Amino acid sequence: MTADRAPLASLRPYLPSDAALCATIFRAAIEELTGDDYDDEQREAWAAGGDDVEAFAARLAGALTLVAVVEGGPVGFASLKGGVIDMLFVAPAVAGRGIGTMLLDALIKLAGARGVKKLTSEVSDTARPLFERQGFTAERRNVLRKGDVWLANTTMTKTLAGAAAPGSAAKH
Numbered sequence: 634m635t636a637d638r639a640p641l642a643s644l645r646p647y648l649p650s651d652a653a654l655c656a657t658i659f660r661a662a663i664e665e666l667t668g669d670d671y672d673d674e675q676r677e678a679w680a681a682g683g684d685d686v687e688a689f690a691a692r693l694a695g696a697l698t699l700v701a702v703v704e705g706g707p708v709g710f711a712s713l714k715g716g717v718i719d720m721l722f723v724a725p726a727v728a729g730r731g732i733g734t735m736l737l738d739a740l741i742k743l744a745g746a747r748g749v750k751k752l753t754s755e756v757s758d759t760a761r762p763l764f765e766r767q768g769f770t771a772e773r774r775n776v777l778r779k780g781d782v783w784l785a786n787t788t789m790t791k792t793l794a795g796a797a798a799p800g801s802a803a804k805h
């Protein structure tokens with residue numbers, strides 16, 4: 634394994650003190666990583682969703698949120714709310730190095746351990762290949778309104794391997 638391929642980040646639970654940095658990562662990831670899929674207006678409308686840091690912090694704290702850390706500083710985060718992957722964002726400076734995959738993989742495992750049978754996410758066009766590689770399949774295309782702007786994403790789902798057949802609840 635080369636130094637390039639060594640794990641770059643470690644994961645830890647979200648702390649309230651991460652809120653402002655996560656909001657910064659959210660905006661930067663949208664502005665700098667989604668330009669092939671969404672135009673300037675769409676990116677601005679989407680990124681503005683992180684401007685109310687208090688509301689953003691409440692959204693992260695109200696979910697199971699993991700933070701990816703490099704040299705002590707947050708560089709990405711992902712959140713799981715029940716059976717929904719709510720957010721997945723990685724700082725542009727470290728994008729394309731497996732951190733998004735690491736975060737999503739960890740949430741899939743946590744969801745399975747919590748008994749989630751089917752994971753769902755509204756996935757951006759930018760993140761869709763990553764979710765596909767993690768075994769998610771597209772269910773439907775959505776068009777969302779953010780202010781005066783319309784954005785498309787895709788509802789994707791993944792049935793978790795440990796999912797029991799209906800009516801076969803394990804007895805321990």
Ligand SMILES: CC(C)(COP(=O)(O)OP(=O)(O)OC[C@H]1O[C@@H](n2cnc3c(N)ncnc32)[C@H](O)[C@@H]1OP(=O)(O)O)[C@@H](O)C(=O)NCCC(=O)NCCS
Nearest residue numbers: 662666721722723728729730731732733734756757759760
């Ligand atoms: C989607 C997002 C979270 C992916 O984060 P990331 O850390 O870049 O993801 P990964 O590095 O795991 O995978 C991205 C690419 O890097 C490649 N990659 C994975 N591991 C790698 C490694 N160790 N070294 C180099 N490249 C690697 C992957 O093959 C993938 O290639 P792709 O361009 O064909 O998709 C990030 O782009 C982002 O924040 N996007 C904007 C916001 C967004 O769309 N969020 C999702 C909302 S549903």
